[in-house]
Amino acid sequence: MFSHLGLVSVIAVLAAPAAAQPLLPPPVATNGTRYVPINPPHVVNTRPPASPFSPGQSLLPAGFSAPVPRPTITPPPSTVLDQPAPLAPTPTAVPPPTAIPVIPPPVSVVQMTPTLPPESIKWDAETKETDATNGQPQAQFTFWLTNVCKADVLVNSVRTSCGCTVAKLPSTPWRIEPGSNGPIEVSMNLAGKSGTVVKSVTVDSNTGIKNLLVKANIPVHAPPPLAGASGAQMDRMRNMQLSLQDRQAPLRGDCAKCHVEPAVDKMGKELYAAACSICHNAEHRATSVPDLQALNKPTPPEYWRQFILIGKPGSMMPAYAKEHGGFLSQTQVNSLVDYLVQDFPKEGKIVYHEPTAKPVGQTNHSASVTLPRGTTAASPVSAFPSGGAK
Numbered sequence: 528m529f530s531h532l533g534l535v536s537v538i539a540v541l542a543a544p545a546a547a548q549p550l551l552p553p554p555v556a557t558n559g560t561r562y563v564p565i566n567p568p569h570v571v572n573t574r575p576p577a578s579p580f581s582p583g584q585s586l587l588p589a590g591f592s593a594p595v596p597r598p599t600i601t602p603p604p605s606t607v608l609d610q611p612a613p614l615a616p617t618p619t620a621v622p623p624p625t626a627i628p629v630i631p632p633p634v635s636v637v638q639m640t641p642t643l644p645p646e647s648i649k650w651d652a653e654t655k656e657t658d659a660t661n662g663q664p665q666a667q668f669t670f671w672l673t674n675v676c677k678a679d680v681l682v683n684s685v686r687t688s689c690g691c692t693v694a695k696l697p698s699t700p701w702r703i704e705p706g707s708n709g710p711i712e713v714s715m716n717l718a719g720k721s722g723t724v725v726k727s728v729t730v731d732s733n734t735g736i737k738n739l740l741v742k743a744n745i746p747v748h749a750p751p752p753l754a755g756a757s758g759a760q761m762d763r764m765r766n767m768q769l770s771l772q773d774r775q776a777p778l779r780g781d782c783a784k785c786h787v788e789p790a791v792d793k794m795g796k797e798l799y800a801a802a803c804s805i806c807h808n809a810e811h812r813a814t815s816v817p818d819l820q821a822l823n824k825p826t827p828p829e830y831w832r833q834f835i836l837i838g839k840p841g842s843m844m845p846a847y848a849k850e851h852g853g854f855l856s857q858t859q860v861n862s863l864v865d866y867l868v869q870d871f872p873k874e875g876k877i878v879y880h881e882p883t884a885k886p887v888g889q890t891n892h893s894a895s896v897t898l899p900r901g902t903t904a905a906s907p908v909s910a911f912p913s914g915g916a917k
Contacts, residue, residue: 641735647676648734656742659717666715666743670728673708681733688727691716692741713741721747722773747773770843775852778845787854794862796870802847802855803863804879815843819867820877831867835860 655668674680682701685694692715703709713728720743728739770776777786790802806812807819835855838846847853848860855863 641733643676643678643680643734645734647674647680649673649675654740654742658744661746663717666717668713668741670711670739671708672711674703674705677705679704683731685711685728685730692726694728715741715743717743717745721745722776747776774838774843774845778853794859795866798859798863799866804877808877808879810878828864828868831864832860835863
């Protein structure tokens with residue numbers, strides 16, 4: 528049995544930290560009995576290790592001195608007079624935005640679905656032709672159509688192939704009752720035109736599409752003669768001007784005597800000598816007419832065929848094919864193309880000789896073509912000399 532004093536001592540030892548309390552000698556009972564101490568459980572010291580610096584000691588190294596702060600300098604009050612406030616910039620007038628024009632989309636022509644046979648309309652003609660006079664500003668044409676069926680004919684629209692030609696309907700759409708008829712007026716502007724001008728007129732109705740043609744023959748004006756020029760030179764220049772206005776002119780009228788008649792039924796080399804050399808191999812060839820023997824570019828069959836068939840618009844070169852207003856058949860065109868591709872490049876210099884003056888009383892004039900290999904061609908020559916066709 529422990530006494531009350533011994534129990535208190537044991538509790539005090541257990542409660543005190545091991546590092547803070549010294550070890551006490553075992554208590555001695557009053558009756559001389561020595562108690563054996565009970566070892567307290569091992570307590571882990573969780574305190575941080577003691578700092579090697581004493582309280583209040585500086586952590587800075589020896590000899591360190593703090594920098595002296597610079598004094599704050601307050602600038603004296605400014606003695607500069609107050610400046611006037613800057614003027615506000617003058618506003619620049621901004622022009623209003625330019626309105627961008629709105630271009631409407633192109634109007635597509637909707638073709639009417641035919642509901643009646645084409646024979647429901649009877650036309651007075653499908654082609655109208657007129658001979659214009661000098662200075663005539665316009666040519667007028669009128670097509671008459673009659674409804675010969677038992678149902679109404681409805682004409683939806685009419686249009687032309689060129690802006691210089693205008694066609695008008697009595698109304699749009701135009702309804703034609705059975706047995707009734709009416710006109711379609713067509714006007715062609717002739718300003719700046721000469722020779723033969725052909726335009727098409729397309730009529731769209733419930734009987735289908737109908738194509739009509741208008742044709743105007745406009746006089747070709749010959750230029751005035753040049754002072755000091757010889758008769759042959761004046762003829763040559765006059766005919767060149769005619770050809771520039773109407774490139775088919777060399778194939779019509781008096782000009783055809785030397786540009787068409789000598790070439791009738793000719794083929795290949797003889798056809799070239801009769802129809803082509805008069806312009807392209809003339810002694811006095813015009814500068815605007817090319818020398819076909821001096822072309823510095825490839826000339827395949829398609830090149831020759833194109834110019835022979837349709838000529839060259841905007842130049843003096845006419846179209847020689849029959850279907851384009853010329854006089855050559857397809858067989859003649861093929862023979863001429865074959866010659867130009869195969870044998871023409873091998874030829875020597877070809878020269879067309881103009882007609883020479885004859886003594887008084889002799890009116891026959893002739894021209895000849897000097898060809899290699901002994902080929903010659905002779906034909907009568909009219910007032911259209913070399914250099915004036917192509």
